[in-house]
Amino acid sequence: MTKKVAVITLVFIMALSVPAWAQTHSEAYKDNIYTTGELKPVDSVLKVKVGDRAPDFMLPSIAGQKVTLSQYRGKKNVVLSFVPAAWTPVCSDQWPGYNIVKDLFDKNDAVLLGITVDNIPTLYAWTNQMGKLWFPVLSDFYPHGKVAETYGVLRSDGTTERALFVIDKKGMIRYIDVHDINKRPPLESLVRELEKLK
Amino acid sequence: MKKILVLMMVTAVVLTGSLVAAQTAQPKVGDKLFDFTLPVPADRADRTYLGLSGWGKTFKMADIKANLVLIEILSMYCPFCQKEAPLVNQLYEAIEKDPATKGKIKIIGIGAGNSSYETEVFRKRYNVPFPVFPDPDYDIHKKCGEVRTPFFIAVRLNPDGTQEVGYAKLGGFGEIPAFLEMLKKSAGL
Numbered sequence: 001m002t003k004k005v006a007v008i009t010l011v012f013i014m015a016l017s018v019p020a021w022a023q024t025h026s027e028a029y030k031d032n033i034y035t036t037g038e039l040k041p042v043d044s045v046l047k048v049k050v051g052d053r054a055p056d057f058m059l060p061s062i063a064g065q066k067v068t069l070s071q072y073r074g075k076k077n078v079v080l081s082f083v084p085a086a087w088t089p090v091c092s093d094q095w096p097g098y099n100i101v102k103d104l105f106d107k108n109d110a111v112l113l114g115i116t117v118d119n120i121p122t123l124y125a126w127t128n129q130m131g132k133l134w135f136p137v138l139s140d141f142y143p144h145g146k147v148a149e150t151y152g153v154l155r156s157d158g159t160t161e162r163a164l165f166v167i168d169k170k171g172m173i174r175y176i177d178v179h180d181i182n183k184r185p186p187l188e189s190l191v192r193e194l195e196k197l198k
Numbered sequence: 199m200k201k202i203l204v205l206m207m208v209t210a211v212v213l214t215g216s217l218v219a220a221q222t223a224q225p226k227v228g229d230k231l232f233d234f235t236l237p238v239p240a241d242r243a244d245r246t247y248l249g250l251s252g253w254g255k256t257f258k259m260a261d262i263k264a265n266l267v268l269i270e271i272l273s274m275y276c277p278f279c280q281k282e283a284p285l286v287n288q289l290y291e292a293i294e295k296d297p298a299t300k301g302k303i304k305i306i307g308i309g310a311g312n313s314s315y316e317t318e319v320f321r322k323r324y325n326v327p328f329p330v331f332p333d334p335d336y337d338i339h340k341k342c343g344e345v346r347t348p349f350f351i352a353v354r355l356n357p358d359g360t361q362e363v364g365y366a367k368l369g370g371f372g373e374i375p376a377f378l379e380m381l382k383k384s385a386g387l
Contacts, residue, residue, distance in 0.1 A: 025347070026273070026276035026277050026278045026347050027346045027347060027348065027368055028281075093275040094275060096275050096276065096280065097274050097316070099277075099280075100280060100319070100320075100323045186313045186334075187274075187315060187319065191315075
């Protein structure tokens, strides 16, 4: 009896102390951000690992270009930033941060490619709220999430993980962060990895 | 046993309710500001600006030497905050230039969900002259009702140690002269 009470008490205390899902979003998006609530942190299995050659791809950008990964081979380090979906809370406040640190990418001879599974018009409207982005925004919309699937970051609901891949000039994967989808990866972790490429 | 269970259920509901209320209340004019502490800045210029004395590692609003403190809840990742940053700097300059407000109205930023690295990136990128404190786990952000950013809160620091919110609003503050006049009035200057 006493044991039972103790267990129940413990469960209650644990339930009450679970941290609330934290997020913020910029007033730049007004009321247009869809509330997703807390999601399963990771919902896919990676198909690549550090040391692998990064699978090549060609995707359309919102600027109307076709961007391939291999076009940077021998020239630039590449950061792929998959974000789950346009008009959702954490994603909307991730790329605008990268947008003010072009110098940190330049310093490490790196480019950034932002990728989601949304179509071009949606990506265009959404990223317009972020100000002018210096990096290409690519649409992995059709065939749906093909690149995300190749890397193993396509979730079971058709969105992607919040994932960062750092690929060196030889086209080799040097860092992977499949982050808890509910949280934004801290900038310093990415910068630290970029600095290791030198 | 049943009684204990029922009692616990009621307690849980009440506690959860009060927690939610505590986390969702946005500051309003006339409110007493929610309680929070900040780390004493490592930078001497920041400490001097805030008028912090002593050897403590943390401080509270009441420790700031000012009649009124304008708090900006921001994020390095927020495009609106990025756009607003030069205007907030101009407001800072206007305050510092006016002998009636210099040393009496001070500004601090709180980077909701930002690490200290990220708040420093924001300060450097926009040459922010006032201290910006990281709030990596959204602790302060939750206390002020998870507001969108930027959110400005002007807090009057009364001589008796009490504090009162004189302004609390989402988004840009508009024209600087009018806003500064309002702050002056709120500060009793």
